Amino acid sequence: MAKNKTAFVCNECGQDFPRWQGQCSACQEWNTISEVRIAAVKSSSTSVAGYAGSVGGGSKKLAEVEEFEAQKRLTGIGELDRVLCGGLTTGSVNIISGDPGAGKTTLLSDLIARMSQVMPSLYCTAEESLSQFKNRVNRLKLNYNEDNLYLMAETNVEAIIAELEAKQIKFAVIDSIQAVVSDLANGSPGSPSQVKSSAQALTQYCKQNNVTMFLVAHVNKNNETAGPQTLIHIVDCLTHIECNDGQIRTLRANKNRFGDVDTVGIFKMTERGMISVDNPSEIFLSGSSTESPGAAITCIRKGNRNLLLEIQCLTTETEGEFPQRVCVGLNMNRIKMLTGVLRKHTRTKIFHDTYFNLVGGLKIDESETCIDLALVTALLSSLNDFVVPRTTCIMGELSLNGDVRPIDSGVPRVKEAVQHGFTEIYIPHRNYHKSMENLGAKIHPIKTVHELLELIN
Structure with a gap:
């Protein structure tokens, strides 16, 4: 059995160090560096063809590389499909961030109800009870497939992945990445080490099993995605909801491996949820x-x-x-x-x-x-x-x-x-x-x- 390695990571900024020290030289905070266990990873060639992260097989010439066309599926939410440049990419991991009350959960509740019509879908809420989620679904009068929509209140990443495997889920929402923890990392929920390890484990599972996933992310006081910068590099798409005065919401993709980042979606927050505005003028x-x-x-x-x-x-x-x-x-x-x-x-x-x-x-x-x-x-x-x-x-x-x-x-x-x-x-x-x-x-x-x-x- 391979021995676990250790590293020393700052819980505030995520900076790595070879040994423990009292002050982080990156963010200048004191007593924030803790020891983190790094699980040994076996080299494997199993992954989804065409995705970043495929390993094994040695080097290849460009002519020998098999072309891979990303498969996209329309969600039925016009402005979201516009921002994602033609719909959800199968097997992609996406982040949606925004201020509290911006409409992240409201938009994803509508999205998972639509996805349950065509595939097994799981909404894992780590910040609210299942009854609260059900009340929202009933209040918004969402149309969903009872046989394909699963709800889960869990904060352990390994337990979430086991449920995804057991139910053969193809679309999942984790609300939020700052609230879940992994057994392979130290620190409290939301710490850089936990956010990084949780995102890596979920992304690896999605790539290997062709699961499409949305991760809800908090924002800091500068209205930027909270957590280590590594989180943004791990995922395929980073979207952000901007709140304007009143009911208008603006959805923008700040990163998208399967499309451009210049597209903006306009929504209107109503009693029936986030409504796409097809003609914002x-x-x-x-x-x-x-x-x-x-x-x-x-x-x-x-x-x-x-x-x-x-x-x-x-x-x-x-x-x-x-x-x-x-x-x-x-x-x-x-x-x-x-x-x-x-x-x-x-x-x-x-x-x-x-x-x-x-x-x-x-x-x-x-x-x-x-x-x-x-x-x-x-x-x-x-x-x-x-x-x-x-x-x-x-x-x-x-x-x-x-x-x-x-x-x-x-x-x-x-x-x-x-x-x-x-x-x-x-x-x-x-x-x-x-x-x-x-x-x-x-x-x-x-x-x-x-x-x-x-x-x-």
């Missing part, structure tokens, strides 16, 4: 049939997806000594900079309380500068009391010298706006392309903020 546009000052529509880019978004602005006379600047979903520093550009280059006096809002509760990153012209237009529209037609879409970045800078993916954004019925589109001059002439909309290429003011007034 309808949510981010107010849908109002009346035209009023202080509104402008632009087109942003989430991953490889173009979304139409309405920006609203309200200016009122200030009642205090200093004007207020309030924004929801926008970067305040960016707004201060744009108001400074207006004062400098257009002589606009803004001695008003100013309020900005995004329809639909979406949050815009500071790097999304294509909304600059729409922000300026909405502000001037409310300040000077003129209406921007709802068939007008405005996009472009504004520089400090008043010039309009180009944006990325100009042609796809224009096509998205045309598909939603916009007849006048303002874009940076350097984004103009001849292919836009036959789209059926009037394109206004602009170079400076002065040209924009002349066209919209």
Whole structure:
């Protein structure tokens, strides 16, 4: 029988050391290094063909390697299939993370109910009772196959793997990887050594038995996946749910071995669970049939997806000594900079309380500068009391010298706006392309903020 080896691992950051020491030199924490047993692993050539981790057989020439096409299965959840680039990859191990209350368990409850219709499925909950899970299934009115859906409340990885083998499970959810422990590692649940060992054992079983699995992962205070960085390297796909103000949820793949990572899925949290939003532009546009000052529509880019978004602005006379600047979903520093550009280059006096809002509760990153012209237009529209037609879409970045800078993916954004019925589109001059002439909309290429003011007034 092979003798188990030992290693010394920091319980905070997961750094390995050849011997015990009082302070971790990586994270500077004291008394966090503990001895970990490493089970001896026998070399084996048994694995799923084509997957990383296949061993044995020696080296091969590229022409001798057998081609392997990953098999994908549609889940029936449109936005999830979009993020996974065509559905679940058979035999893959995936992580889904997010803040508490983001909807991880809600989404996976719907997913496992759908998967139970076609294959034996197991939901292992290590953080709640089975009755709580059943209450959720009944509340969401999920349609599942009673003969194929199994529930398990267990924290031991070896016991989970034994149940997977006994029931011949083909799809499984572990909720969560920070709550389970392995007999081959020391430390409390959630420690780097336990998370790493548990993930490795589950991944190895999935690869050898062609089981598709989702692991729920916690996040730290920086909204990043908690645990050692090794966890991210072990799995095939890493997805994250972002919570916006209100009911909107954004699902993004930060790693995907079987597809790209630029795709974004939009969900809406409702009483019936996480609902896929097939046309998110309808949510981010107010849908109002009346035209009023202080509104402008632009087109942003989430991953490889173009979304139409309405920006609203309200200016009122200030009642205090200093004007207020309030924004929801926008970067305040960016707004201060744009108001400074207006004062400098257009002589606009803004001695008003100013309020900005995004329809639909979406949050815009500071790097999304294509909304600059729409922000300026909405502000001037409310300040000077003129209406921007709802068939007008405005996009472009504004520089400090008043010039309009180009944006990325100009042609796809224009096509998205045309598909939603916009007849006048303002874009940076350097984004103009001849292919836009036959789209059926009037394109206004602009170079400076002065040209924009002349066209919209």
